[in-house]
Amino acid sequence: xxxxxxxxxxxxxxxxxxxxxxxxxxxxxxxxxxxxxxxxxxxxxxxxxxxxxxxxxxxxxxxxxxxxxxxxxxxxxxxxxxxxxxx
Amino acid sequence: xxxxxxxxxxxxxxxxxxxxxxxxxxxxxxxxxxxxxxxxxxxxxxxxxxxxxxxxxxxxxxxxxxxxxxxxxxxxxxxxxxxxxxxxxxxxxxxxxxxxxxxxxxxxxxxxxxxxxxxxxxxxxxxxxxxxxxxxxxxxxxxxxxxxxxxxxxxxxxxxxxxxxxxxxxxxxxxxxxxxxxxxxxxxxxxxxxxxxxxxxxxxxxxxxxxxxxxxxxxxxxxxxxxxxxxxxxxxxxxxxxxxxxxxxxxxxxxxxxxxxxxxxxxxxxxxxxxxxxxxxxxxxxxxxxxxxxxxxxxxxxxxxxxxxxxxxxxxxxxxxxxxxxxxxxxxxxxxxxxxxxxxxxxxxxxxxxxxxxxxxxxxxxxxxxxxxxxxxxxxxxxxxxxxxxxxxxxxxxxxxxxxxxxxxxxxxxxxxxxxxxxxxxxxxxxxxxxxxxxxxxxxxxxxxxxxxxxxxxxxxxxxxxxxxxxxxxxxxxxxxxxxxxxxxxxxxxxxxxxxxxxxxxxxxxxxxxxxxxxxxxxxxxxxxxxxxxxxxxxxxxxxxxxxxxxxxxxxxxxxxxxxxxxxxxxxxxxxxxxxxxxxxxxxxxx
Numbered sequence: 001x002x003x004x005x006x007x008x009x010x011x012x013x014x015x016x017x018x019x020x021x022x023x024x025x026x027x028x029x030x031x032x033x034x035x036x037x038x039x040x041x042x043x044x045x046x047x048x049x050x051x052x053x054x055x056x057x058x059x060x061x062x063x064x065x066x067x068x069x070x071x072x073x074x075x076x077x078x079x080x081x082x083x084x085x086x087x
Numbered sequence: 088x089x090x091x092x093x094x095x096x097x098x099x100x101x102x103x104x105x106x107x108x109x110x111x112x113x114x115x116x117x118x119x120x121x122x123x124x125x126x127x128x129x130x131x132x133x134x135x136x137x138x139x140x141x142x143x144x145x146x147x148x149x150x151x152x153x154x155x156x157x158x159x160x161x162x163x164x165x166x167x168x169x170x171x172x173x174x175x176x177x178x179x180x181x182x183x184x185x186x187x188x189x190x191x192x193x194x195x196x197x198x199x200x201x202x203x204x205x206x207x208x209x210x211x212x213x214x215x216x217x218x219x220x221x222x223x224x225x226x227x228x229x230x231x232x233x234x235x236x237x238x239x240x241x242x243x244x245x246x247x248x249x250x251x252x253x254x255x256x257x258x259x260x261x262x263x264x265x266x267x268x269x270x271x272x273x274x275x276x277x278x279x280x281x282x283x284x285x286x287x288x289x290x291x292x293x294x295x296x297x298x299x300x301x302x303x304x305x306x307x308x309x310x311x312x313x314x315x316x317x318x319x320x321x322x323x324x325x326x327x328x329x330x331x332x333x334x335x336x337x338x339x340x341x342x343x344x345x346x347x348x349x350x351x352x353x354x355x356x357x358x359x360x361x362x363x364x365x366x367x368x369x370x371x372x373x374x375x376x377x378x379x380x381x382x383x384x385x386x387x388x389x390x391x392x393x394x395x396x397x398x399x400x401x402x403x404x405x406x407x408x409x410x411x412x413x414x415x416x417x418x419x420x421x422x423x424x425x426x427x428x429x430x431x432x433x434x435x436x437x438x439x440x441x442x443x444x445x446x447x448x449x450x451x452x453x454x455x456x457x458x459x460x461x462x463x464x465x466x467x468x469x470x471x472x473x474x475x476x477x478x479x480x481x482x483x484x485x486x487x488x489x490x491x492x493x494x495x496x497x498x499x500x501x502x503x504x505x506x507x508x509x510x511x512x513x514x515x516x517x518x519x520x521x522x523x524x525x526x527x528x529x530x531x532x533x534x535x536x537x538x539x540x541x542x543x544x545x546x547x548x549x550x551x552x553x554x555x556x557x558x559x560x561x562x563x564x565x566x567x568x569x570x571x572x573x574x575x576x577x578x579x580x581x582x583x584x585x586x587x588x589x590x591x592x593x594x595x596x597x598x599x600x601x602x603x604x605x606x607x608x609x610x611x612x613x614x615x616x617x618x619x620x621x622x623x624x625x626x627x628x629x630x631x632x633x634x635x636x637x638x639x640x641x642x643x644x645x646x647x648x649x650x651x652x653x654x655x656x657x658x659x660x661x662x663x664x665x666x667x668x669x670x671x672x673x674x675x676x677x678x
Contacts, residue, residue, distance in 0.1 A: 012667055019176045026172045030165045035334055047298025048307025049325040056161035057383040058294060061168045061376050068175045068372055072365035075180070079362065084668045086360045
C-alpha cells in the first residue's frame with residue numbers, strides 16, 4: 001500500500017470510529033433509555049413520571065442534536081488533520 | 088374585524104411573500120433548478136430542510152397522535168428526529184461530495200448500472216407521490232376550515248402558488264420560500280403552545296411545562312393527566328401497552344425511512360461544501376427540534392384541556408359531565424367541520440366522554456348511567472383548535488391557518504422537485520434523450536414539474552381511499568430500498584451492481600408484500616390475506632414497522648450476492664474512495 005492510500009485509509013478508519021461511538025450513544029438514548037431500558041430507569045422520577053419517559057419525548061432529541069454538532073466539529077477538524085479538507 | 092377577514096389577511100400576506108420570493112429567485116440553469124447553484128448557507132439550508140421535512144402530518148397531526156396514546160407514540164418523536172443523525176453521519180456529506188443532482192444518479196453511477204438507476208427512480212416516485220397526496224389534502228382541509236372555501240377551490244389556489252415558485256424557481260425558488268414558510272409555521276406552532284403552557288403550569292417554555300407542576304391541581308401535570316385518563320377507563324398516559332419489539336422496529340423504520348427520503352437528501356446538495364453539509368444537518372435538527380420538543384407538550388396539555396372542559400373540576404374527574412348546551416364556543420365551531428361529534432346516547436343532555444372499549448371499566452360506566460362514549464374527537468383538532476381553547480386573540484388563529492398551509496406547501500414543493508428532477512434528469516437526460524442540451528433539460532425539468540403539480544392536484548382532489556395508510560408504505564419503502572443502497576454504496580467497495588439491484592428489489596418486494604398481506608393488495612379493502620391486528624402479525628411486527636426488516640433483508644441479500652459475484656471495477660472503487668474524501672467538492676460544481 002502506498003503512503004497516500006495508507007493515509008486515506010487511516011482517515012476513513014478514524015471517521016468510522018467516530019461514527020461508531022456516536023451511533024452507540026444514539027441507540028443508547030433512544031432504543032435504550034427511551035424504550036428497552038425504561039423499566040430500569042423507572043425509579044428516577046422526573047416531573048410526575050420517570051426518566052425513561054423524558055428520554056423518549058425530550059432527552060433523545062437533545063442528545064441527537066449534540067451528536068450531530070459534535071460529529072460536524074470533529075470531522076471538520078479531522079479533515080484538516082489529514083489534509084483532506086476543502087480549500 | 089371578524090375572524091374570517093383576519094384569516095384572509097394573514098394567509099394572503101403569507102402568500103404574497105411566497106410570490107415575491109418566486110419573482111426574485113428564478114432559475115436560469117439546471118444547476119440552479121436542481122441544486123440552487125450550491126450556494127445556500129448551511130443555516131439557511133437547515134431552515135429550508137426543516138420546512139421541507141415537517142409536513143402537514145408533523146404540524147397538524149403529530150401532537151394529536153401523541154395526545155391520543157401517550158408514551159407509546161413517542162416513536163414518532165424519536166424516529167423522525169433520530170433519522171437526522173443517520174443522515175448527518177452516513178449519507179449527507181458523502182452524497183454532497185459526489186456532487187451530482189439526484190439520488191438515483193448516485194445509485195446509477197456507483198452501481199454502474201442503468202437498471203439500478205431505474206429501480207431507484209421507481210422507488211423515489213412511489214415514495215414521493217404517496218407523500219404528496221397527504222400534503223395536498225392538508226391544503227384543502229385547512230382552506231375549508233379557516234377560509235370557508237370548498238376544498239377544491241382551496242386546493243387549486245394552493246397548487247397555483249406552488250406552481251409559481253417551483254416551476255420558475257426550481258430548487259432556488261423552493262429554498263427561499265421554504266425558509267419563509269419555516270418562520271411562519273414555527274411561530275404558528277409555538278405561540279399558542281407558550282400560552283397554553285403558561286395557563287396550565289405557569290412555565291412559558293412548553294418543553295419544561297410538560298414536566299412542571301399543574302397549577303390547578305398542585306401536582307405534576309403528567310401525574311394529573313395519568314389520573315384523569317385512567318379514571319375514564321383509558322390507558323395510563325405515561326404507561327406502555329405495545330410490544331417492545333414492535334416499538335423498537337417502528338422507531339427504527341421511521342429513522343432509516345427519514346434518512347432515505349429523496350426530497351430531504353437533495354436539500355444537502357445545495358450547500359457549498361462537505362463541511363457545510365455536516366453543519367447543515369445539525370441546523371436542520373435544531374429547527375425541527377423546536378417543533379418536536381414542543382409537540383409532546385402540546386399533546387399532553389391539549390388532552391388535559393379537553394377532558395377538563397368536559398369534566399370541570401380541579402384535576403379530579405367528577406361524575407357529572409358538562410351540559411351539552413353549555414359547551415364552549417370552540418366546540419361549536421369544530422362541530423360544524425364534523426371533526427368533533429356528539430351523540431347523546433343516554434339522553435341526559437350531558438357529554439359523557441370515556442373509553443367504552445375497556446371491559447374492566449364497563450361496570451363503573453353502567454353504575455353512572457353511561458350508555459357509551461358520546462363524544463368523538465378527531466386527533467387533528469389538538470393543534471388546530473389550540474388557540475381557541477386557550478382563548479387567544481384572533482390573529483393567533485389566523486396564524487395557525489397560515490402555518491398549516493406553510494407546512495403542507497413547503498413539503499409538497501420539495502417532493503415535487505424530487506419527482507421532477509428524477510424525470511428530467513434520470514429518465515429524459517440519462518435514458519431517453521442523452522444528447523439533450525442544457526436549455527432543453529431545463530425546459531424538460533419545468534415541464535416535469537408542471538406535470539407533477541397537475542398529478543398531485545388531481546390526486547388531492549380525488550384522494551384514493553387509502554391515502555392515510557400509504558404513508559406507512561412510503562417510510563417502509565424509503566427504509567427498505569433507498570437507504571440501504573445509498574449506505575452500502577458509500578461504506579462498502581465490495582457491493583456490486585447485481586448485489587445492489589437484488590437487495591433493492593428484495594427490500595421493495597418483501598415490504599410491499601408484508602404491507603399488502605395485512606392492508607389488502609394495493610390497499611383494496613377485503614383483499615388482505617391475513618388479519619390486520621397484533622395477534623395476526625408475524626412476531627407481533629406491524630406492517631408499518633416492517634421497513635426495518637426489509638432493510639435488513641436488503642443488506643443481507645446485497646452482501647451475499649455481491650460476494651458470490653465479481654468485485655466492482657477499479658474505477659468504481661476509486662469513485663467510492665473519492666466520495667469518502669471531502670477535498671475537491673466544489674470542483675464538482677459545474678458538472
